[in-house]
Amino acid sequence: MLSLPASGVAYLIPTDRQSxxxxxxxxxxSGVSIFALIGPLIAAALKRKFGMDAxxxxxxxxxxLTAVLFACSMALKRKxxxxxxxxxxxxxxxxxxx
Numbered sequence: 001m002l003s004l005p006a007s008g009v010a011y012l013i014p015t016d017r018q019s020x021x022x023x024x025x026x027x028x029x030s031g032v033s034i035f036a037l038i039g040p041l042i043a044a045a046l047k048r049k050f051g052m053d054a055x056x057x058x059x060x061x062x063x064x065l066t067a068v069l070f071a072c073s074m075a076l077k078r079k080x081x082x083x084x085x086x087x088x089x090x091x092x093x094x095x096x097x098x
Contacts, residue, residue: 005032008070012077 006025013024039062046054 005029012073 005028006021009025009028010018010021013021017024043055043058046058
């Protein structure tokens with residue numbers, strides 16, 4: 001599961017910046033680390049006050065929010081790729097006018 005976010009970062013960054021995928025992945029993990037530290041505290045407080053069902057609802061809600069945000073970022077990436085010509089791969093025939 002640790003390699004899955006890195007492949008998502010590699011997909012979302014522009015093709016001309018693929019050489020910096022490690023830097024972008026590190027920035028992503030830096031942002032995620034804050035929530036990884038806070039999440040268990042929130043889950044413990046929810047369990048203590050409302051029971052285990054509340055923890056399940058919290059986890060489900062955060063996973064749903066993550067899926068929505070990821071779908072939005074993929075849609076924006078596809079929209080950006082359709083509007084730009086810098087996303088073509090070398091050797092795909094574009095540089096020769098084919």
